[in-house]
Amino acid sequence: MTKRKYNYLPFLLVAPAILMLISITIFPLMWSFFTSLKKMSLLDLMTHGGRYIGFKNYLYMPHDPLFWNAIKNSIIFVGISVIGQVTMGVILASFLHSKLMRFSGLYRAIFLIPWIASSVIVAYSWIYIFDTNLGFLPTLSANSRILQLLGLARRDWLTNSSIVIYVLSFINIWKGTAFSVLMESAGFQSIPDSLYEAAEVDGATAFERFYLITLPLLKPFILINLIMTTMITFNVYDLILVITSGGPAHASEVLSLFTYNTGFSKGELGYASALSIILLLINLTITSLYLIFFRQKEEAV
Amino acid sequence: MMNRNFKIYLGVGLMALYCLFPIYFLVLYSFEPSEAAYHSPPVFYPIAFTFSNYTGVFKSIPLARYALNSIIVATSATFLTLLFGSMAAYGVSVLKFRGRDLFLNSLILLGFFPAATMIFPIYKMFSDINLLNNYLALILPYTVGGLPLTTWVMATYFENIPKDLLDAASVDGLSIGGTYAKIMIPLSLPALSTVAILDFIAFWNEFIYALTFMPDSNMRTVTVGISLISGRFTYQYPWGQIIAAALMVTIPLVIMVFVAQEKIISGLTAGAVKG
Numbered sequence: 001m002t003k004r005k006y007n008y009l010p011f012l013l014v015a016p017a018i019l020m021l022i023s024i025t026i027f028p029l030m031w032s033f034f035t036s037l038k039k040m041s042l043l044d045l046m047t048h049g050g051r052y053i054g055f056k057n058y059l060y061m062p063h064d065p066l067f068w069n070a071i072k073n074s075i076i077f078v079g080i081s082v083i084g085q086v087t088m089g090v091i092l093a094s095f096l097h098s099k100l101m102r103f104s105g106l107y108r109a110i111f112l113i114p115w116i117a118s119s120v121i122v123a124y125s126w127i128y129i130f131d132t133n134l135g136f137l138p139t140l141s142a143n144s145r146i147l148q149l150l151g152l153a154r155r156d157w158l159t160n161s162s163i164v165i166y167v168l169s170f171i172n173i174w175k176g177t178a179f180s181v182l183m184e185s186a187g188f189q190s191i192p193d194s195l196y197e198a199a200e201v202d203g204a205t206a207f208e209r210f211y212l213i214t215l216p217l218l219k220p221f222i223l224i225n226l227i228m229t230t231m232i233t234f235n236v237y238d239l240i241l242v243i244t245s246g247g248p249a250h251a252s253e254v255l256s257l258f259t260y261n262t263g264f265s266k267g268e269l270g271y272a273s274a275l276s277i278i279l280l281l282i283n284l285t286i287t288s289l290y291l292i293f294f295r296q297k298e299e300a301v
Numbered sequence: 302m303m304n305r306n307f308k309i310y311l312g313v314g315l316m317a318l319y320c321l322f323p324i325y326f327l328v329l330y331s332f333e334p335s336e337a338a339y340h341s342p343p344v345f346y347p348i349a350f351t352f353s354n355y356t357g358v359f360k361s362i363p364l365a366r367y368a369l370n371s372i373i374v375a376t377s378a379t380f381l382t383l384l385f386g387s388m389a390a391y392g393v394s395v396l397k398f399r400g401r402d403l404f405l406n407s408l409i410l411l412g413f414f415p416a417a418t419m420i421f422p423i424y425k426m427f428s429d430i431n432l433l434n435n436y437l438a439l440i441l442p443y444t445v446g447g448l449p450l451t452t453w454v455m456a457t458y459f460e461n462i463p464k465d466l467l468d469a470a471s472v473d474g475l476s477i478g479g480t481y482a483k484i485m486i487p488l489s490l491p492a493l494s495t496v497a498i499l500d501f502i503a504f505w506n507e508f509i510y511a512l513t514f515m516p517d518s519n520m521r522t523v524t525v526g527i528s529l530i531s532g533r534f535t536y537q538y539p540w541g542q543i544i545a546a547a548l549m550v551t552i553p554l555v556i557m558v559f560v561a562q563e564k565i566i567s568g569l570t571a572g573a574v575k576g
Contacts, residue, residue: 010393029419031426256415260420
């Protein structure tokens with residue numbers, strides 16, 4: 001009796017999770033795939049309309065300048081964000097890990113604030129700094145010699161199509177740094193203090209200690225951090241949606257926001273679904289890299 | 302030695318300034334009349350202290366109602382995520398069954414399904430079964446979104462619980478369900494509370510689903526409600542009220558994290574790094 005219980009119970013325990021995942025992930029995904037083979041508008045959604053056009057939505061993609069524009073923006077946004085966040089994460093975590101540092105708990109909590117705050121609040125914070133009419137930087141730019149000398153005296157941070165994506169990347173670095181600090185803090189904690197003490201006895205400088213001990217031992221944490229931040233940043237679009245909605249003239253439209261706008265603003269549901277499938281495939285590729293990396297690490301251990 | 306100490310404090314001080322600088326403006330302008338934001342040169346310190354934004358926003362939008370919506374959605378979704386996630390983690394880690402590796406790996410893959418991919422089909426499904434504007438329209442997708450991380454962290458935690466304890470429990474005649482309820486759950490309270498806080502924050506802050514699946518203005522969550530406050534023209538936006546509301550709904554989260562930051566850090570890194 002107890003033996004038979006043992007056999008089906010694990011499945012019973014896992015069942016609710018699996019059922020939810022199938023009904024709210026797998027099942028909708030199948031609908032997305034079938035819709036991506038249709039020409040279908042948002043209005044057709046209610047009438048179950050739309051007609052099959054095969055893979056035409058996918059074939060159109062390479063000829064769509066807005067698609068390539070979104071890819072380009074995504075690469076800039078993800079590239080700058082990831083490099084910025086991981087660098088800031090390593091620097092901040094090294095400060096926090098320092099033995100001389102007191103109250104590091106309080107500081108860590110301060111660093112977490114940008115990460116706890118919702119994208120909407122982060123968006124408003126930075127609108128207050130960059131917005132043409134409202135922003136602190138634009139209003140200050142007329143009177144401040146320092147800003148003028150630094151070349152920061154401009155009013156069009158969010159409305160100039162050639163810089164807006166860099167401004168948004170900077171804002172995203174600000175929001176995401178905390179996550180990197182957490183990951184790298186774990187990394188620093190894994191390095192035994194005895195190594196540093198030995199190096200100090202040998203007369204190594206602070207730079208040598210960082211370059212020869214910290215960096216090599218931190219490498220696996222930096223790598224995981226790079227991959228995870230890439231995965232997360234690639235799917236960020238709520239922040240951009242609130243600040244610029246992808247504008248001016250698509251200049252800050254990343255791939256996930258382009259997908260969203262194609263579906264809900266332009267109402268081209270068929271094409272948007274095709275885009276969303278491509279978006280998913282890119283995500284699955286990055287996630288697989290992450291899993292492969294993990295497996296190698298486990299085998300190495 | 303003194304010199305090095307000073308450098309580190311300077312470094313950390315600058316970093317703290319970098320983290321708090323934008324928030325400082327929010328707090329400052331939330332206590333100023335709306336026109337203060339348009340002062341030129343800008344205001345760095347309080348000039349006309351007022352609470353009117355904090356009281357006024359309750360008249361402009363049903364903020365209390367939005368907060369109630371957010372509380373209902375985030376609490377229910379957190380509860381369901383913890384329940385289903387810990388059950389699945391228990392199934393996976395203690396009772397080894399065939400296909401567990403497949404299950405855990407697919408969980409990670411599902412965990413990174415982009416919201417932009419899921420939003421159209423879920424919208425379509427909920428509109429077909431009349432679930433839009435229902436609390437479930439957010440509770441269900443949030444739960445699914447929270448399950449991967451929750452299950453992953455809990456499974457790691459459960460695997461570290463000594464086997465002897467479970468053997469003793471079964472000798473004492475405790476059923477599998479009894480072991481789960483009377484031993485596993487109480488023992489894993491630290492891990493559970495960490496994931497609970499992380500899930501709650503994520504659900505409370507979520508924006509895109511809440512904006513899309515709750516078109517009725519009475520069903521908005523706080524984040525969406527605040528983002529949709531507007532005047533007739535941009536320059537008439539009640540900026541002071543918007544940020545006062547934004548601060549009010551963030552403060553509970555900040556307090557939560559200040560109290561539990563040590564736990565959150567260990568919980569997160571256990572899930573992400575040890576895998």
